[in-house]
Amino acid sequence: MKIVDAKVVVTSPGRNFVTLQVTTDDGVTGLGDATLNGRELAVVSYLRDHVAPLLIGRDPHRIEDAWQYLYRGAYWRRGPVTMAAIAAVDVALWDIKAKVAGLPLYQLLGGASRDRIRAYGHANGSSLPEIFDSVRALQERGYQAIRIQSGVPGLKSVYGVHTTTSVDGSAPDVLARPVVEDWDTAAYLRYIPRVFEAVRNEFGPDLPLLHDAHHRLSPIEAARLGKDLEPYDLFWLEDCTPAEDQEALRLVRQHTTTPLAIGEVFNTVFDYQTLIDDRLIDYVRSAVTHFGGVSPMKKLFDYAGQRGIKSAIHGPEDISPVGMAAALHLDLAVHNFGIQEYSGHTDLTNEVFRHAYTFDDGYLHPGEAPGIGVELDDELAAAHPYEPGYLPVNRLQDGSVHDW
Numbered sequence: 001m002k003i004v005d006a007k008v009v010v011t012s013p014g015r016n017f018v019t020l021q022v023t024t025d026d027g028v029t030g031l032g033d034a035t036l037n038g039r040e041l042a043v044v045s046y047l048r049d050h051v052a053p054l055l056i057g058r059d060p061h062r063i064e065d066a067w068q069y070l071y072r073g074a075y076w077r078r079g080p081v082t083m084a085a086i087a088a089v090d091v092a093l094w095d096i097k098a099k100v101a102g103l104p105l106y107q108l109l110g111g112a113s114r115d116r117i118r119a120y121g122h123a124n125g126s127s128l129p130e131i132f133d134s135v136r137a138l139q140e141r142g143y144q145a146i147r148i149q150s151g152v153p154g155l156k157s158v159y160g161v162h163t164t165t166s167v168d169g170s171a172p173d174v175l176a177r178p179v180v181e182d183w184d185t186a187a188y189l190r191y192i193p194r195v196f197e198a199v200r201n202e203f204g205p206d207l208p209l210l211h212d213a214h215h216r217l218s219p220i221e222a223a224r225l226g227k228d229l230e231p232y233d234l235f236w237l238e239d240c241t242p243a244e245d246q247e248a249l250r251l252v253r254q255h256t257t258t259p260l261a262i263g264e265v266f267n268t269v270f271d272y273q274t275l276i277d278d279r280l281i282d283y284v285r286s287a288v289t290h291f292g293g294v295s296p297m298k299k300l301f302d303y304a305g306q307r308g309i310k311s312a313i314h315g316p317e318d319i320s321p322v323g324m325a326a327a328l329h330l331d332l333a334v335h336n337f338g339i340q341e342y343s344g345h346t347d348l349t350n351e352v353f354r355h356a357y358t359f360d361d362g363y364l365h366p367g368e369a370p371g372i373g374v375e376l377d378d379e380l381a382a383a384h385p386y387e388p389g390y391l392p393v394n395r396l397q398d399g400s401v402h403d404w
């Protein structure tokens, strides 16, 4: 069997997605997600100009060799652009192998370790009543674990709430530049424990609650927040310190028993080495799409599992249904599964990417279709071309840039 075509499809059914479609001489196709939010076209070029020509003529079954060839063979290793491109190839080849076998991918990863996959959803609000309504709306959709993000008194923007207008009064952005949001760490640290106290009082002790600090805190600030949140029994505190600094989490860990999760912007296992070896975290948060694919994610989970650390694959809306499907096959198969982030996609996105996976009563399942279980509607994808779009940036009240 040989690869005869490798096509990159960019589509924006509401937001941008980059998909690699690999075709074999037998007419089998495999899909991989290469979406890198806000830098999509860099990965498109990497794949089209530098990777696709190397794939033609290769045996699609040699997945590990293709991965090593693209990773070691480029000489320039790691980084989100490279690893998103390699991820798309890896997932497309796993999709092909599983389709040829006539099996859903999870069967090739060891088979199901569980019957269903617990998901968490995102509740947001600028006030407590808004947050309570948001939690109730998620519970009505079936969610049984919920991330809580809150506006902070004195700040105009609410992290996680989509806006197209900058807080600094600059010309309204037409998404050609990032929106500017505002941030004040001291106000946030004073307020967030009160939010979790109120949510616990409203919804009781049983509902698993999560919170994302989005890399905005120094180690000592994160340590304080972890301690202040202990009475409210969080499932985890996510991304409390900047992701580049593994040692920062040692200080946080020494001060709090609030469980810690990190990794959505990590690209390789080396970003986790100290964190896993020294048991400084409880959950690894990488996305299949940004970590080089299913192959390195399986290795990461096996390594983390030796230290009792669990999986929690990144799954916001900017992971396409292709990336989500790949995540769900891993979730079902690995023993040390923790939880899966799942926001779902728009109806239009679900039409462009028809998928076998399901969400019922707060639990996901990848489905039984051979491969990863996603089919791309090329015509509908082409009808919704790329549109520039960016995540926001944060500025402090003195105007300086802060982590978003």
Ligand SMILES: O=C(O)[C@@H](O)[C@H](O)[C@H](O)CO
Pocket: 037, 212, 214, 264, 315, 316, 318, 341, 391
């Ligand atoms: O945990 C999450 O889902 C967030 O941190 C998102 O990944 C981020 O806002 C970019 O979309």
Ligand SMILES: [Mg+2]
Pocket: 212, 214, 238, 239, 264
């Ligand atoms: Mg996050």
